Amino acid sequence: MSEVSNAVETQNGNSKEILAIPSKFDTIQKDASYQNISTDVLVDSNVFDVTKHYIHSLADINGKYEQFFVYGDGAKTRTVSLVHFGENLCGHLGIVHGGCISTVCDELFGWTMVTGHVGFTAYLNVNFRKPLPTQTSALIFTELDRREGRKVFMKSRVEDDEGNLFTEATAFEKAFGEDGVINVEKHFIHSLRNIGGKYETFVVYGHNDKQSTTSFVYFGNSLCGHEGIVHGGCISTVCDELFGWTMIMDKAGFTANLNVNFRKPLKASTLAVITTELEKIEGRKVYLKSKVQDTEGNTYTEATSLFILPRPSQ
Numbered sequence: 225m226s227e228v229s230n231a232v233e234t235q236n237g238n239s240k241e242i243l244a245i246p247s248k249f250d251t252i253q254k255d256a257s258y259q260n261i262s263t264d265v266l267v268d269s270n271v272f273d274v275t276k277h278y279i280h281s282l283a284d285i286n287g288k289y290e291q292f293f294v295y296g297d298g299a300k301t302r303t304v305s306l307v308h309f310g311e312n313l314c315g316h317l318g319i320v321h322g323g324c325i326s327t328v329c330d331e332l333f334g335w336t337m338v339t340g341h342v343g344f345t346a347y348l349n350v351n352f353r354k355p356l357p358t359q360t361s362a363l364i365f366t367e368l369d370r371r372e373g374r375k376v377f378m379k380s381r382v383e384d385d386e387g388n389l390f391t392e393a394t395a396f397e398k399a400f401g402e403d404g405v406i407n408v409e410k411h412f413i414h415s416l417r418n419i420g421g422k423y424e425t426f427v428v429y430g431h432n433d434k435q436s437t438t439s440f441v442y443f444g445n446s447l448c449g450h451e452g453i454v455h456g457g458c459i460s461t462v463c464d465e466l467f468g469w470t471m472i473m474d475k476a477g478f479t480a481n482l483n484v485n486f487r488k489p490l491k492a493s494t495l496a497v498i499t500t501e502l503e504k505i506e507g508r509k510v511y512l513k514s515k516v517q518d519t520e521g522n523t524y525t526e527a528t529s530l531f532i533l534p535r536p537s538q
């Protein structure tokens with residue numbers, strides 16, 4: 225970390241805290257080929273409403289996205305961002321929820337697009353290489369990979385200031401069950417339930433076979449990316465979470481890979497019916513799949529996931 229002079233003030237509880245800026249990010253701030261686009265993109269847009277946007281509407285909530293700075297390069301092909309994942313973004317206690325990381329990746333793919341074009345995420349593939357501890361100021365490097373017609377392929381890496389790689393994503397879960405490993409107050413999804421306009425309904429039914437779930441989720445109008453459309457990261461979060469619930473009925477594990485296909489924009493006013501199913505187990509590898517539908521059976525999102533069971537010695 226660099227000196228405190230390269231620091232920002234953040235809200236933590238009722239007190240303000242000074243967080244040092246990672247040195248790599250400091251370099252980007254001074255690099256003339258990058259511009260700070262943290263405020264412009266959404267504010268200047270008539271497509272987005274910051275007060276209803278999934279990420280931005282969480283920014284003022286203590287312990288959540290405490291910093292969210294985005295620098296875009298002049299060629300509009302890459303962004304470098306600083307996101308401080310606060311203590312209230314957990315899945316497993318002290319570890320940032322995979323859905324939350326996916327959300328940030330999806331969001332920043334969007335920002336990288338927005339510097340050139342506006343688009344919808346069709347596909348998101350996230351590989352969680354190492355658990356990301358909360359209270360990390362993460363650096364997210366997003367870049368345009370290639371274009372094929374209307375398809376824009378992008379990739380990103382989530383690192384810390386020392387260059388440790390935590391997550392890799394492209395666009396297009398250790399043992400628990402012990403007390404204290406999940407803390408509802410700090411859990412990404414659960415801690416969102418008391419906030420008006422977020423996850424207005426979140427009801428999960430687990431099948432007796434302990435291999436499948438059916439859930440009813442009403443996202444409400446404050447979890448949007450594009451206005452009136454549920455944020456892809458938010459859908460990914462719910463899928464990751466419900467894969468976790470499916471696992472927890474019988475087993476424990478960490479998400480290693482989350483693969484989400486967004487088939488149709490999901491309107492915020494839709495009551496989503498989300499099914500998850502354990503597909504197969506190969507050694508420590510547990511494969512799951514999920515569908516997000518409406519009550520009429522129209523499919524909006526299909527997701528698959530790989531969970532890794534703890535090593536037998538763990």
Ligand SMILES: CCCCCCCCCCCC(=O)SCCNC(=O)CCNC(=O)[C@H](O)C(C)(C)COP(=O)(O)OP(=O)(O)OC[C@H]1O[C@@H](n2cnc3c(N)ncnc32)[C@H](O)[C@@H]1OP(=O)(O)O
Binds near residue numbers: 316464
């Ligand atoms: C009421 C309250 C309810 C509450 C319910 C709460 C639910 C919370 C749900 C949230 C779930 C999350 O978001 S969890 C948070 C996000 N995820 C993470 O932070 C995990 C970060 N990653 C890791 O810690 C690690 O990479 C692991 C644990 C995933 C794997 O490490 P490992 O244990 O050392 O295993 P490793 O040998 O690497 O891999 C085992 C096998 O899996 C394969 N493998 C590993 N990663 C991948 C990958 N991304 N894609 C393909 N394959 C992979 C390897 O090739 C190998 O195959 P082979 O050679 O054996 O064939």
